[in-house]
Amino acid sequence: MAKEFEDFDANLAGEEGKTEETKSSWFKRIKKGINTKTSEKKETPEGLWTKCPDCNYICTVSELREHLFVCPKCRYHHRVNSSEYYEILFDNAEFTELFENIRSKDYLGFTDLKPYKKRLDEIWSKSDLKDSMRVAVGKVGGQDMVIACMDFEFIGGSLGSVMGEKFSRAVDHCIAHKMPYMVISKSGGARMMESAFSLMQLAKTSGKLSQLSDAGLPYISLLTDPTFGGISASFGMLGDLNIAEPGALIGFAGPRVIKETIKKDLPEGFQRSEFLLEHGFLDFIVPRTELKDKLAKVISLFKN
Amino acid sequence: MPSNANRQFLDFEKPVKDLIDEIENTKNRQEKTNIDMSDMIQRLEQNIIEKRKDITKDLTSWQRVQLSRHPDRPYTLKYITKMTENFVELFGDRNVKDDKAMVGGFASLNGETVMMIGQQKGINTKMRQLRNFGMANPEGYRKALRLMRLAEKFNKPIITLIDTPGAFPGLEAEERGQGEAIARNIYEMIRLKVPVICVIIGEGASGGAMGIGVGDKVFMMENTWYTVISPESCSSILWRSWDKKEIAAEQLRLTADKMLGFGLIDGIIPEPVGGAHWDYDEAAQKLKDFLIPVLQEQKQKTAEQRVSERIEKFGKMGFWDEV
Ligand SMILES: [Zn+2]
Numbered sequence: 322m323a324k325e326f327e328d329f330d331a332n333l334a335g336e337e338g339k340t341e342e343t344k345s346s347w348f349k350r351i352k353k354g355i356n357t358k359t360s361e362k363k364e365t366p367e368g369l370w371t372k373c374p375d376c377n378y379i380c381t382v383s384e385l386r387e388h389l390f391v392c393p394k395c396r397y398h399h400r401v402n403s404s405e406y407y408e409i410l411f412d413n414a415e416f417t418e419l420f421e422n423i424r425s426k427d428y429l430g431f432t433d434l435k436p437y438k439k440r441l442d443e444i445w446s447k448s449d450l451k452d453s454m455r456v457a458v459g460k461v462g463g464q465d466m467v468i469a470c471m472d473f474e475f476i477g478g479s480l481g482s483v484m485g486e487k488f489s490r491a492v493d494h495c496i497a498h499k500m501p502y503m504v505i506s507k508s509g510g511a512r513m514m515e516s517a518f519s520l521m522q523l524a525k526t527s528g529k530l531s532q533l534s535d536a537g538l539p540y541i542s543l544l545t546d547p548t549f550g551g552i553s554a555s556f557g558m559l560g561d562l563n564i565a566e567p568g569a570l571i572g573f574a575g576p577r578v579i580k581e582t583i584k585k586d587l588p589e590g591f592q593r594s595e596f597l598l599e600h601g602f603l604d605f606i607v608p609r610t611e612l613k614d615k616l617a618k619v620i621s622l623f624k625n
Numbered sequence: 626m627p628s629n630a631n632r633q634f635l636d637f638e639k640p641v642k643d644l645i646d647e648i649e650n651t652k653n654r655q656e657k658t659n660i661d662m663s664d665m666i667q668r669l670e671q672n673i674i675e676k677r678k679d680i681t682k683d684l685t686s687w688q689r690v691q692l693s694r695h696p697d698r699p700y701t702l703k704y705i706t707k708m709t710e711n712f713v714e715l716f717g718d719r720n721v722k723d724d725k726a727m728v729g730g731f732a733s734l735n736g737e738t739v740m741m742i743g744q745q746k747g748i749n750t751k752m753r754q755l756r757n758f759g760m761a762n763p764e765g766y767r768k769a770l771r772l773m774r775l776a777e778k779f780n781k782p783i784i785t786l787i788d789t790p791g792a793f794p795g796l797e798a799e800e801r802g803q804g805e806a807i808a809r810n811i812y813e814m815i816r817l818k819v820p821v822i823c824v825i826i827g828e829g830a831s832g833g834a835m836g837i838g839v840g841d842k843v844f845m846m847e848n849t850w851y852t853v854i855s856p857e858s859c860s861s862i863l864w865r866s867w868d869k870k871e872i873a874a875e876q877l878r879l880t881a882d883k884m885l886g887f888g889l890i891d892g893i894i895p896e897p898v899g900g901a902h903w904d905y906d907e908a909a910q911k912l913k914d915f916l917i918p919v920l921q922e923q924k925q926k927t928a929e930q931r932v933s934e935r936i937e938k939f940g941k942m943g944f945w946d947e948v
Contacts, residue, residue: 330861330862370653422947424945427945432876483943486943512864513859513862515853515944516878516879517852517889518889518943518944519853522942523835527815527839527939528940550832551831555807557808575794578794579795582794583796592801
């Protein structure tokens with residue numbers, strides 16, 4: 322476990338952390354490696370090679386990709402985006418994205434160090450991501466399924482009105498087409514720039530899950546590193562199955578806040594997936610490399 | 626309610642304090658000199674009411690937050706004892722322990738049995754610690770859910786009084802699943818068959834508030850706040866400094882009038898002039914008078930109606946563009 326707490330707060334503020342070696346900046350370097358065109362690669366050798374933040378193992382991005390962004394040496398699970406999860410999970414990486422026309426809006430005229438509107442415009446101009454969650458439908462092991470997946474890169478994967486609305490429509494889609502629903506969480510918590518509207522998404526999404534449950538359809542919540550705040554206080558913890566990737570940090574309050582509150586050091590492994598499993602809050606932990614098979618198995622058990 | 630001599634005052638309440646001091650001085654003089662000054666005292670007392678109105682007619686969001694945390698402000702048990710009869714407090718989550726930051730039990734409101742639930746803050750240093758400053762642990766939320774289920778079993782309406790700076794961010798809280806406890810409550814509250822009325826009576830901070838805050842109707846008292854994060858924490862995260870809490874409070878639009886304007890709450894419950902801390906009886910009476918017709922109205926609905934209307938109510942909340 323890293324000695325310095327990772328700065329989730331910075332991600333939620335739409336910024337990178339203060340510390341040089343935050344996982345998000347590390348992640349961005351990997352992304353740079355992924356996204357760098359072959360012609361540019363000679364000029365940006367740092368994008369080609371990656372170092373594992375846990376064991377310092379050095380390998381190329383393409384080697385890492387072959388291992389589904391799990392460190393070949395120590396099994397550390399690198400943070401990846403929705404596009405990687407969709408590629409890993411959907412058969413032949415074929416899927417249809419749903420509700421991608423829904424965009425965040427600065428309804429409150431919220432201004433912190435920057436206006437929310439400006440923050441959104443800047444991200445949209447720099448990134449292909451439209452918001453902190455995407456929804457897609459496709460087949461997993463031959464079975465139809467809707468998978469909603471968060472993108473931590475987009476304001477820390479924060480829960481705002483758009484995530485709430487996409488989540489809701491995804492549930493409607495599942496009910497209309499009798500499909501199981503999976504949500505892959507990776508988020509620092511609520512989107513503060515949407516104030517109470519972001520808080521209300523906890524109730525909004527829970528209401529939709531209630532309808533999904535009444536329709537007798539499975540809901541699987543996959544928690545990945547990190548999942549905090551409003552997500553764990555709502556649909557993140559409400560799965561028929563709550564499952565997680567190994568070593569993911571998952572909790573309600575962030576470790577920094579807890580440490581400041583209790584004025585004590587936190588025990589090794591605190592708020593990791595393994596800790597949650599031991600305390601009875603996860604059904605199982607599944608390595609990314611086995612995720613697809615296990616998911617397909619579970620869905621077929623629900624069905625047959 | 627504290628006597629005038631024991632009252633505590635916020636900065637902007639200073640003019641009222643001056644008047645109260647003046648009355649005390651006049652009374653002392655009257656006693657010493659044996660000259661009747663009752664006219665003057667009466668006039669000064671009238672001035673106090675005017676002054677209370679005056680200093681609170683144009684408050685900033687941050688001042689509203691300060692009023693919601695006023696050290697003399699009445700807390701959940703105060704309202705319960707003043708507005709109901711036959712209160713039987715029930716303890717424990719039947720699993721880990723009794724969380725003193727969350728209280729509840731059956732009571733008669735206007736002759737009918739209701740389940741009253743709320744966070745409880747302490748009235749002095751010792752009690753504040755016992756009540757953990759109104760910050761519940763998972764067992765508090767599970768206790769609340771147990772009581773809600775009990776109410777549902779006996780077909781009694783539920784009234785929750787919300788007053789918390791947040792769910793407790795502690796080590797044991799995480800071990801026992803703070804997130805899961807709140808999530809479960811939100812999920813189950815949406816499905817409750819009986820009427821659920823929620824009232825923010827002080828601080829409505831984030832998931833800790835919403836963990837008992839999903840109802841057919843949600844109201845805020847006049848001098849309260851409700852949003853996703855406290856102004857202080859918001860300042861520290863978004864402004865990277867603890868000093869911007871006033872601006873954060875403004876930007877968060879966390880006051881009752883703003884929340885009503887957004888359609889996120891269903892109404893504002895009036896308080897005594899200047900705030901609930903000036904008169905507990907009056908504050909409780911105003912709350913009671915407000916709630917009785919609301920309960921009557923909610924009782925007309927069927928269980929199915931209630932649940933589907935709750936899902937629809939929260940389902941509409943949010944703003945986005947479709948491109
Ligand atoms: Zn490694």
